[in-house]
Amino acid sequence: MKPRSLMFTLFGEYIQHYGNEIWIGSLINMMSHFGISESSIRGAALRMVQQDFFQVRKIKNNSYYSLTNKGMRTMLDGFTRVYNKKSDKWDGRWRILTYSVPEEKRDLRNQIRKELSLMGFGFISHGTWASPNPVEQQVMELIRDYHLEQYVILFSSSSVVSHTNEDLIEKGWDFAAIGKEYEAFIEIYQTKYDEYKKRAWNNELSDEECFIERTKLVHEYRKLFFVDPGFPNDLLPPDWNGTKARELFFNTHQLLSVPAIRYFEKVFEKAPDHELVPNRDKAINPFVV
Structure with missing residues (x-):
């Protein structure tokens, strides 16, 4: 397990239901069960702060980490589909996203691709992605978080003239x-x-x-x-x-x-100044029925 990925798992599965903030010592204790060293955990947490996924505050000599808005959205992108009940019926609409990101922003382009894949988008042609899922709100949050307004256009359509739905699915997903x-x-x-x-x-x-x-x-x-x-x-x-x-x-x-x-x-x-009202039932059974 990579430290960053495991941190998102722990926040999504447990910590978000207990105030979304944890002492780094507790995080080290939990992650040590998976063969990850303290230095690797501290280094990963620092990078998560630098990348605006975590925010940290100090109380005396202790550091307490929580997810930023960007971190929360990234975590939820990975957990919402795990626990939500899948729809039986398609609403008949394709969400089609096109983007053109300059070469000097290659890292940003790669991050967009990762996040679109996690949302369920399929790559159907150069710079064009599609999804049959109602992900408009998630995409708009992605655009705002990464300031992509000048690079991205999102369409919604009930028909694709040049291809059948089956053709589109075959192009975008295996x-x-x-x-x-x-x-x-x-x-x-x-x-x-x-x-x-x-x-x-x-x-x-x-x-x-x-x-x-x-x-x-x-x-x-x-x-x-x-x-x-x-x-x-x-x-x-x-x-x-x-x-x-x-x-x-x-x-x-x-x-x-x-x-x-x-x-x-x-x-x-938890932090000593944090009044905790844990959602224990949700932590035990996070499935949406």
Whole structure:
């Protein structure tokens, strides 16, 4: 696990439900379970501040980190589709985005591509991306955050004259490859789920282990949404194994959740001046029904 990616996982899965701020010592404690050194964590946190994903404040000798607006949007981009109920029906509209970013802003161009992919956009031709999902608000936030008004145009259309919807999907997304990613996830976590059930029944799962395993589960499942565009069900291939993977993720998540939250609450330290009203129910069950 890379430190930055794991930080987003921890904020999305736990910290956002407990005031969105954490002492760096607590963060180091949590991340040490995944083989990441203290120096790597501190370095990653500093870079996150420099990149405007984190803000930090000092109280005496302690540093407390929270997500900025940009960091919160980036985190939610990675978590909203993980937990939201997928739509059965497509609204019939394509969201089409074109951009032209100068060569001297290559890093910005690469960041745009990453964020569009995470939103579920597919690359359909040079400088042109498309999505059937209602992501207008997210795109407009992206444009404002990165000051892209002069580089980006977003369209919404109910028809594409030159191609069928099937042609557009084939150009922008490789569902055969995405299906293989889901198959690998199912193969690993079906075995794990069966083992967890047996061990939970025998009271052999510690709170600490559940925290580690729930975090790994979410981290691995969340990565699938870098390739899965999250289409409405009526645009998906027949017998789509992403549905089976989601059910497996939900069942495994719920099996581990309560003891995982107990362990998180044990090691989590908020700022002394922060009045905490934790949304514990949401932390245990973040799924939107």
